[in-house]
Amino acid sequence: MVDYWMEFYAAKTVALATKSNREYKMYDRDVNEIKSFVKWHGPKAMTNVGLFVLLTIQAGLSTVKGSMDKVAYYGLDWDHDANKPMANCLWGKKHAGYKYLVDNADYLYGKMYHIADTKGYDSAEACADVVQLFMAVPNMGMVKAGFFAQCLGFNVSCIDSHNITRLGLNPNLVKSPPSGMKPATVRKKVEAYVELTQAKGTMYWWNSWCDYVAGNRANRALDTGDVVSRFHVECVTNGFDMAGSNTAK
Numbered sequence: 001m002v003d004y005w006m007e008f009y010a011a012k013t014v015a016l017a018t019k020s021n022r023e024y025k026m027y028d029r030d031v032n033e034i035k036s037f038v039k040w041h042g043p044k045a046m047t048n049v050g051l052f053v054l055l056t057i058q059a060g061l062s063t064v065k066g067s068m069d070k071v072a073y074y075g076l077d078w079d080h081d082a083n084k085p086m087a088n089c090l091w092g093k094k095h096a097g098y099k100y101l102v103d104n105a106d107y108l109y110g111k112m113y114h115i116a117d118t119k120g121y122d123s124a125e126a127c128a129d130v131v132q133l134f135m136a137v138p139n140m141g142m143v144k145a146g147f148f149a150q151c152l153g154f155n156v157s158c159i160d161s162h163n164i165t166r167l168g169l170n171p172n173l174v175k176s177p178p179s180g181m182k183p184a185t186v187r188k189k190v191e192a193y194v195e196l197t198q199a200k201g202t203m204y205w206w207n208s209w210c211d212y213v214a215g216n217r218a219n220r221a222l223d224t225g226d227v228v229s230r231f232h233v234e235c236v237t238n239g240f241d242m243a244g245s246n247t248a249k
């Protein structure tokens with residue numbers, strides 16, 4: 001199945017003319033800034049990145065910053081204060097996912113950096129490890145876990161509905177493992193997903209996705225790929241003092 005996908009993917013991407021080959025490097029600029037933000041602002045910053053990822057699920061990207069403002073106001077104690085109802089953007093299991101991120105912030109932060117420090121950001125093993133780490137977050141399946149890892153600088157990506165549509169892929173190829181699947185089988189599926197995303201590399205997926213969704217019906221205010229890419233940074237750093245932040249290498 002992987003070999004078939006690779007052949008199909010190669011044919012599609014060769015034919016797909018994207019704007020991601022321009023001189024500017026959206027991925028380098030913006031992912032490095034997010035990476036730096038998490039490094040220098042700690043577990044709470046990584047939680048904010050995870051919240052951003054959760055809020056992108058079945059929602060237009062342009063709505064996410066406003067949703068993050070709501071979560072910052074309402075917080076997790078909404079059910080203890082009748083005057084502060086739950087932020088309506090944390091529907092379904094998103095609230096449980098955010099609570100998991102908050103409750104396990106130190107563990108997730110330490111584990112992520114242990115993986116990066118011992119296995120790097122580019123190896124398939126490191127990427128599979130960090131994707132599985134984030135798949136433990138409620139409502140964060142394999143693809144969104146890949147997006148979380150991508151935002152933190154790992155060489156893995158988010159093959160979401162937009163990418164499935166533009167490349168004409170079968171959604172079953174990137175479907176999250178079911179809860180009853182054996183751990184060894186889950187690992188193989190995650191490794192296969194990482195292999196697929198690394199065929200072109202995380203920079204390709206980031207830049208081409210940003211160009212593809214720019215100005216669409218859900219993102220009319222984000223009218224260029226450059227603006228879309230930069231909006232990721234604006235969302236995840238929302239509410240933090242960025243003065244004095246360094247650039248992660």
